[in-house]
Amino acid sequence: MAKHIAYVGLDVHKDTIAVAIAEGAVHQEVRFWGIIPHQMPSLRRLVRRLTERYEAVEVVYEAGPCGYGLYRFLKGCGISCKVVAPSRIPRKPGERIKTDRRDAVTLARLLRSGDLTAVYVPHPEDEAMREVTRSRESAVTDRRRLIQQLKSFLLRHGRPYEKGTKGWTPKFRRWLSEQRFEHPALQLTFEEMIRAIEEADARVARLTQAIRDHVEHWRLAPAVRALQSFRGIRLVAAATLVAELGDLTRFDHPRQLMSFLGLVPSEHSSGDTRRRGPLTKTGNAHARRVLGEVAWAYRLPARVGRTLLAR
Structure with a gap:
């Protein structure tokens, strides 16, 4: 028979989820439910058992590498769910033991006491755009690193570019095309470095075009257009x-x-x-x-x- 309200703490990992339950009364001890596989059949079974036993269920888990798929699944089942940042979870100063069981119990207890602040969970469409923009940012960082490696290679072998440029400019590329090394191994290394930078350039260009294509159909496209009215924002x-x-x-x-x-x-x-x-x-x-x-x-x-x- 259904009773009370259940505050459920989940310690989520790639393969497993540790589950702990704190019932409505504050004086009641938090109960460790167990560890279940991080798979849809196991999650559906857990949801069914909780909803059959309790009048209401609230769930919390830490933000991490598993993303927001679990949050959206639980919300789709009609269950209240929060995602919290690990840095915002209160910790006792003397705690030196950390296990999945303890983490799940702590989350359930803090959820019941109201001591957790949820993070913002993005709309799936917004999250998809965020992945594209972050991927482009990583590509730009990789390209910058490759250019620095090439310049370091040239400096080690007495070929510093002394024209005062800091970027990957057409003038710099023309100068590179004129460089030749006597030893075949050095020439091969030099050519591979240039080829890697060209591939990184192509990757940045593809991701930039992807952003341009997807923004047009994005629900937040008006905000993107409005921001571009400011100087420096393209x-x-x-x-x-x-x-x-x-x-x-x-x-x-x-x-x-x-x-x-x-x-x-x-x-x-x-x-x-x-x-x-x-x-x-x-x-x-x-x-x-x-x-x-x-x-x-x-x-x-x-x-x-x-x-x-x-x-």
């Missing part, structure tokens, strides 16, 4: 910001948005003494990086050119 930057921030209406005040971005100063105050330090940088690093890059456009006086006027 398509990729705008799409990255919107994909990382998601639904901006979830922020009740600009201070919450700045805190999410890690753009608020740290503070250590006591009594009459107020000490403010550097930015906390505890929020979304991807969006913060983009904002830092586009902010350079505002170091110069405003000028509306053809490109900005068209946007």
Whole structure:
């Protein structure tokens, strides 16, 4: 017969899920249910047993590499579910033992006491766009690393490029095409490095085009277009910001948005003494990086050119 409310803590891993249940009464001990396979049949069986036994079920698990698939499955079954950041879970100072069982029990107990703050779970379409923009960001980082490796190789063998350029410019590529090494092994290494950079260029171009193609049909496309009216913000930057921030209406005040971005100063105050330090940088690093890059456009006086006027 159904009774009470169940607060369920899940410690989720790739292959297994540890389950603990705290019933409605605060004085009741949290019960460890067991460990189940991380597979759909086992999850459906768990949901069926919980819903048959309890009037209401609330579930929580830590954000991690398994993503939000479990959250969406539980919500689809009509079960209330929260995802919490591991860094926001209260820990006892003296705790030195960590097991799946303990983690699940802790989550269930804290969910029952109301001491957990849920993270924002993105819309599936927003998450898909975020994966594309982050993939492009990784591709750009890989290309930058490959170019640095090539320049280090040239410097080691007495071929530094001394024209004052910092980028992968046409002039630099023409200069590279003129370089030859006497030893076949060095020449092969040199050519493979250039080929790797060209492949990285092609990857960045493909992902950039993918962003351009998918933004047109994205539900947040109006926000992307609106952001491009600002100086320094073009398509990729705008799409990255919107994909990382998601639904901006979830922020009740600009201070919450700045805190999410890690753009608020740290503070250590006591009594009459107020000490403010550097930015906390505890929020979304991807969006913060983009904002830092586009902010350079505002170091110069405003000028509306053809490109900005068209946007």
